[in-house]
Amino acid sequence: MRSTTIEILFPRNLSEALSIFSDAKENLKIIAGGTDVVTGIQQESKRFIDTEVLVDINRIPEIKGIEVRKKKISVGAAETFSDILRNNLIQNELPLLWKACSSIGSVQIRNRATIAGNFVNNAPCADTVPVLLVYNATVEIESLSSKREISLQEFLQGPYKTQLNVNEIVTRINIPIPSKTFVGDFYKLGRRRAVSISRITLAVLMDMRGGIIDEIRIASGAVTPIGARLTGLEKFAEGKEVNDRFFKTLASKMGEEIIKITGLRWSSEYKLPVVQQMFYQLLKSIEQRSL
Amino acid sequence: MNKEFSVVGKRVIREDGFDKITGRAKFADDYKFDGMLYAVMLRIPSAHAKINSIDFSEIENNEAISAIITSADVPGIKKTGLIKNDQPIFCDEKVVTPGDVLAMLVGNSENELRNLVKKAKVDYTELPLITDPAKALDQEAILIHPDNGSNLIVNHHVKKGDVEKGFEKSDHILEQTYTTPLIEHAYIEPEAVTAIPLGFNGVKIIGSIQNPFTARRIVAAVINLPLDKVQIIQAHLGGSFGGKDDTMCILSARAAVAALKANCPVKIRYTREESILESYKRHPYIMNYKVGFSNSGKIIAMKINIIADGGAYASMSPFVTWRSVVQATGPYEIENVHTEVRAVYTNNPYTGAMRGFGSPQPIFANESLMDEIAIHLGISPVEIRKVNALKNGSITATGQKLENHDVNLIQVLDKAIYAADFQNKWRANKKEKPLTKEFDFNNPVLQDYQYVEPDKLIQKGIGLAVSYRGCSLGAEGIDTASAYLSIQNDGTVYLLSGLAENGQGMRTTFAIIAAEALGILPEQIFYLETDTSRIPDSGPTVASRSTLMGGGAVRNAAEILSGRLKKIVKEEFKLSEEDVVSFRENLVFSRKKGLTAKFSEVCKLAYSLGINLATIGYYKSPSVHWDEKSGHGDAYFTYVYGCQVAEVSVNIGTGEVYVNKITAVHDPGTVINKLGAEGQVYGGVTQGAGYALFEGITTEKGLIRELNFDQYLIPTSKDIDVIKPVFVEGKDSYGAWGAKSLGEPTLELTAAAISNAVRNAVGKRFFNLPLNLEEIVLGKKLCPQEVKRGSLQ
Amino acid sequence: MITLKFILNGKEVSITTEPHIRLLDLLRDKFDLTGTKEGCGVGECGACTVLMNGRAVNSCLALAAQVEGYEIVTIEGISNGDVLSPLQKNFLLHGAVQCGFCTPGMVLSAAALLDQTPNPTEEEIKDAIAGNLCRCTGYKQIVDAIKETAKELQVK
Ligand SMILES: Cc1cc2nc3c(=O)[nH]c(=O)nc-3n(C[C@H](O)[C@H](O)[C@H](O)COP(=O)(O)OP(=O)(O)OC[C@H]3O[C@@H](n4cnc5c(N)ncnc54)[C@H](O)[C@@H]3O)c2cc1C
Ligand code: FES
Numbered sequence A: 001m002r003s004t005t006i007e008i009l010f011p012r013n014l015s016e017a018l019s020i021f022s023d024a025k026e027n028l029k030i031i032a033g034g035t036d037v038v039t040g041i042q043q044e045s046k047r048f049i050d051t052e053v054l055v056d057i058n059r060i061p062e063i064k065g066i067e068v069r070k071k072k073i074s075v076g077a078a079e080t081f082s083d084i085l086r087n088n089l090i091q092n093e094l095p096l097l098w099k100a101c102s103s104i105g106s107v108q109i110r111n112r113a114t115i116a117g118n119f120v121n122n123a124p125c126a127d128t129v130p131v132l133l134v135y136n137a138t139v140e141i142e143s144l145s146s147k148r149e150i151s152l153q154e155f156l157q158g159p160y161k162t163q164l165n166v167n168e169i170v171t172r173i174n175i176p177i178p179s180k181t182f183v184g185d186f187y188k189l190g191r192r193r194a195v196s197i198s199r200i201t202l203a204v205l206m207d208m209r210g211g212i213i214d215e216i217r218i219a220s221g222a223v224t225p226i227g228a229r230l231t232g233l234e235k236f237a238e239g240k241e242v243n244d245r246f247f248k249t250l251a252s253k254m255g256e257e258i259i260k261i262t263g264l265r266w267s268s269e270y271k272l273p274v275v276q277q278m279f280y281q282l283l284k285s286i287e288q289r290s291l
Numbered sequence B: 001m002n003k004e005f006s007v008v009g010k011r012v013i014r015e016d017g018f019d020k021i022t023g024r025a026k027f028a029d030d031y032k033f034d035g036m037l038y039a040v041m042l043r044i045p046s047a048h049a050k051i052n053s054i055d056f057s058e059i060e061n062n063e064a065i066s067a068i069i070t071s072a073d074v075p076g077i078k079k080t081g082l083i084k085n086d087q088p089i090f091c092d093e094k095v096v097t098p099g100d101v102l103a104m105l106v107g108n109s110e111n112e113l114r115n116l117v118k119k120a121k122v123d124y125t126e127l128p129l130i131t132d133p134a135k136a137l138d139q140e141a142i143l144i145h146p147d148n149g150s151n152l153i154v155n156h157h158v159k160k161g162d163v164e165k166g167f168e169k170s171d172h173i174l175e176q177t178y179t180t181p182l183i184e185h186a187y188i189e190p191e192a193v194t195a196i197p198l199g200f201n202g203v204k205i206i207g208s209i210q211n212p213f214t215a216r217r218i219v220a221a222v223i224n225l226p227l228d229k230v231q232i233i234q235a236h237l238g239g240s241f242g243g244k245d246d247t248m249c250i251l252s253a254r255a256a257v258a259a260l261k262a263n264c265p266v267k268i269r270y271t272r273e274e275s276i277l278e279s280y281k282r283h284p285y286i287m288n289y290k291v292g293f294s295n296s297g298k299i300i301a302m303k304i305n306i307i308a309d310g311g312a313y314a315s316m317s318p319f320v321t322w323r324s325v326v327q328a329t330g331p332y333e334i335e336n337v338h339t340e341v342r343a344v345y346t347n348n349p350y351t352g353a354m355r356g357f358g359s360p361q362p363i364f365a366n367e368s369l370m371d372e373i374a375i376h377l378g379i380s381p382v383e384i385r386k387v388n389a390l391k392n393g394s395i396t397a398t399g400q401k402l403e404n405h406d407v408n409l410i411q412v413l414d415k416a417i418y419a420a421d422f423q424n425k426w427r428a429n430k431k432e433k434p435l436t437k438e439f440d441f442n443n444p445v446l447q448d449y450q451y452v453e454p455d456k457l458i459q460k461g462i463g464l465a466v467s468y469r470g471c472s473l474g475a476e477g478i479d480t481a482s483a484y485l486s487i488q489n490d491g492t493v494y495l496l497s498g499l500a501e502n503g504q505g506m507r508t509t510f511a512i513i514a515a516e517a518l519g520i521l522p523e524q525i526f527y528l529e530t531d532t533s534r535i536p537d538s539g540p541t542v543a544s545r546s547t548l549m550g551g552g553a554v555r556n557a558a559e560i561l562s563g564r565l566k567k568i569v570k571e572e573f574k575l576s577e578e579d580v581v582s583f584r585e586n587l588v589f590s591r592k593k594g595l596t597a598k599f600s601e602v603c604k605l606a607y608s609l610g611i612n613l614a615t616i617g618y619y620k621s622p623s624v625h626w627d628e629k630s631g632h633g634d635a636y637f638t639y640v641y642g643c644q645v646a647e648v649s650v651n652i653g654t655g656e657v658y659v660n661k662i663t664a665v666h667d668p669g670t671v672i673n674k675l676g677a678e679g680q681v682y683g684g685v686t687q688g689a690g691y692a693l694f695e696g697i698t699t700e701k702g703l704i705r706e707l708n709f710d711q712y713l714i715p716t717s718k719d720i721d722v723i724k725p726v727f728v729e730g731k732d733s734y735g736a737w738g739a740k741s742l743g744e745p746t747l748e749l750t751a752a753a754i755s756n757a758v759r760n761a762v763g764k765r766f767f768n769l770p771l772n773l774e775e776i777v778l779g780k781k782l783c784p785q786e787v788k789r790g791s792l793q
Numbered sequence C: 001m002i003t004l005k006f007i008l009n010g011k012e013v014s015i016t017t018e019p020h021i022r023l024l025d026l027l028r029d030k031f032d033l034t035g036t037k038e039g040c041g042v043g044e045c046g047a048c049t050v051l052m053n054g055r056a057v058n059s060c061l062a063l064a065a066q067v068e069g070y071e072i073v074t075i076e077g078i079s080n081g082d083v084l085s086p087l088q089k090n091f092l093l094h095g096a097v098q099c100g101f102c103t104p105g106m107v108l109s110a111a112a113l114l115d116q117t118p119n120p121t122e123e124e125i126k127d128a129i130a131g132n133l134c135r136c137t138g139y140k141q142i143v144d145a146i147k148e149t150a151k152e153l154q155v156k
């Protein structure tokens, strides 16, 4: 339990925040919804043991709001899952993201937890990651001296590691609106029906033309060390004819691909067969719906 | 009972409801006192170790510490326990389970103490671990409590007829082994207690204490004061389910030792992690069942061998396993029985009383087995049970003849199968072959045939289980209860019983019983705070005995006082000797003259006449007897019966089991409070579903993996769809108008019914609870090698 | 130490505190509002639920300093003196309270739901309280109480 004090700062706008970060050290951390940070501090987890200053970013208007910018839906980094769920644009244009957000934690968690907070830790079980990956999301990052936008894929480096520097903040997540020809789905498996850490997540988005896969994007979470696109699998699928046989082949290929990436772990004995099975089921249900 | 009741059996709002719904009800951690200090525990991350030394030199002069409490500060007995004194208040020589506490820091900043405690240097030597109860009795096994001579806590047996001859006469023999996991009570309120020193008057303790009288006995012995110098007050209890007994007694004792040393009030409150780490749990059982039966399904012989993991301390193990040995053959009349139950010491978290108390485990085994027999013979689960069911006049496995109450087993079974349309659904869902696919871990890439057709992914199933349950303590102990009742001169009433409210609504039940007997409303009854200084000991609030025993005492008290009032009415209103006076709706009636007076007028009158309107009522159970040597006897003076039907959907791809419906038919005797009774069913079934599907504490090198609700999963609002309670109110002559028990029967059947439903859905039998994802898909459990928290896993 | 100003159960309050203590501790220790309970401290049980600007949140996952300028409602702010809200009344009438430890959080989650979704489906009700663990009731009577309250509020 924490007994040394922590200072908390409340920048009112982005430039104020950026100047706080400009000479930041490891002892300074951002707090958004706090659903990870607060327990981390309470339980003195390694990531927070040296934290002396917290910067609350909830009152910065520039990193809030959901709007369309240049054919992309731009989601403020500090948007909560509840706000995202209430947004019609998301519901209509990014149904997979909507579904992933609705599966996170409980109402209380969704009322606080933010979208950037979900992937900045790069935990393998972050539910929005596979979905954002198949939507080809990009991340806007700012510091006092620079501004950059990179793909989420690049941003996520390894388990609990990202490209973010201590003087930077994620400001927005930008998601190209997929063409209406794309169909897809998000799948999450937990041990319970609610408030459940993901055992497996899958996101699939595909464009089928005349029974042929024109483009397919596949990402997994919780079965790979970090949420990741399965590009080998995507390449294998493109141009192939859609049928039951092929779905089975593709699902088995996913099994091979995951073994390559993840190796065998204590949980593989269960997760490997199940991820193939449920990927197949997911493909079948997407096909069914697009008929 | 054809009596017309005015409040009994109605939906009555609980008497403590207002305080609870407004947030005003005070739970243990809500009490604060001037100058109050906190105590924080010192533990080591080991399940079995010899303590060489504890060095406080780095912190002992720290200003934040008012006192360091060790075993040396304990003035009285240093080891305690409900049955055997094997549990140290502070472990200064040896740690035998990960929850063990070595010492305690006392000071006014709990946070600082939690940091400082990490700086105490403990030098210890790890000892070999025993975590597998099946190995605890091996010759070479290290002794956890060397003075006990072995790792055996207790050994019970029941013998009837001759099983070996029975097997010879049988047409078929089946033998199976079943296991159940270690279960956390998971009351939402963690433990908390405050001890307040009272100078010459000893100590006062307020806490989340399930059994105030047990706590008083243990605290008094530990601080070496007479019983009257220890006053225990029970705060509102945030759930217990049998779990706030031993742990709370020891925490109370530790707080008392600290309060007396520091001469300040001292509070101990646990985090969820500490609660799960140190509190006792439900026993894991390993159960071997061998059964012989005829072609017609008549069971001829049953041989049962059970090992119960008692963990590091004996706690209630001797009584818990006694109930198991009595009931292990299920509610069936079997000619030849040999049951043996052994509870053993291990380095696992210790186990004691938990809702069900030694019944959920054998019911899971026995009711799974009954279905297997039915499937083996090609008959239905209903038929196999009817062939063997206990009836009026049947002789149980312990040689007891069932009489003096309605043996309603077949009635509850019939009602349940009708309500759930069991027979049709069971036949329609029945699978001849297992549907789940076998996987080969050496070839983890799926073959085409291993993919499931989407419309076959979700399989429905239905299953049932029945039970009988002995009421109250049985031959485990002396069984009496008392209640204090005092009528005021305006017709309002004070009530207090020596049994304790655990959140189950007991006080409301008692208020209803008193109200019924006095012809007034439950709202007129004010239930006093449970305080050991004001009421005689009524024994523990366990074994679903409160309604039966305490209810009997309340009724007795109410009838004593109503007798006195009736006498006055007859004299004052000059009624004849043979006239009958009755109380109803706050009015007093004479059979001959009709309405005679208001209840409050009669009370006032009694006061003016100097009649004593306060009394203590008693209830003593009819005698039961038990011969431990032969394993024979009238184990309990009466029994209740239940049947639950589970309907499930199983995802054969992932192993998810969803409970669509539980139909729960119970005979609790007379239902006193309908609302409370239904609540017991919903709550018990939900806990039972958690037991069936995902709950379980596991350990790695003796250390617990699931220390909070992110890992120890209990059912949420979304995990069960429909629960339908049905009551069959059998007649009984005991207690208050034949009101018996319900709290535990509701829980004990659910896992067995769900497991049978899963068998019906997927065509495969599962022998090991919980039926979690891995169990269904792989037929085994998987656990990580490291203990990590939360999302890191 | 910082001085915070916020609205607590309808009244403006000001308090000096360490900034990093949890909202839960602020309410229980500094304001003596002990109706808000702690069951896990990690956001799993919901016993600590309060309303923050009208939304249900876990007070064990918010830091005291974060409530500056916000509006917080605890169970103590739900009834009007001794007059129960319709939701509280229905909780009692339906037997939705057993040990009562989860009750304050449960009531607040339900209140937030009915505020935003006056006529919820059974699924929506179950979803709204999925972050509130109850070990006693099996949730059924709680769901019934919320349903009934919604019905009564519709009629009005
Ligand atoms: C009970 C419970 C259930 C949960 N269930 C799920 C679930 O089902 N699925 C799931 O995916 N997760 C779940 N989580 C995890 C967590 O809620 C999410 O990961 C959440 O999205 C984190 O967001 P936050 O705003 O609360 O992050 P915070 O705790 O505020 O921050 C998390 C991390 O991100 C950093 N950060 C936040 N915002 C920014 C930014 N804009 N720029 C740079 N760095 C930033 C912080 O410094 C910190 O390191 C659960 C957590 C709890 C407690
Ligand atoms: S105490 Fe906050 S959710 Fe459990």
Ligand code: FES
Binding pocket: B188, B238, B239, B503, C096, C097, C098, C099, C100, C101, C102, C103, C133, C134, C135, C136, C137
């Ligand atoms: S009423 Fe006890 S936890 Fe809900």
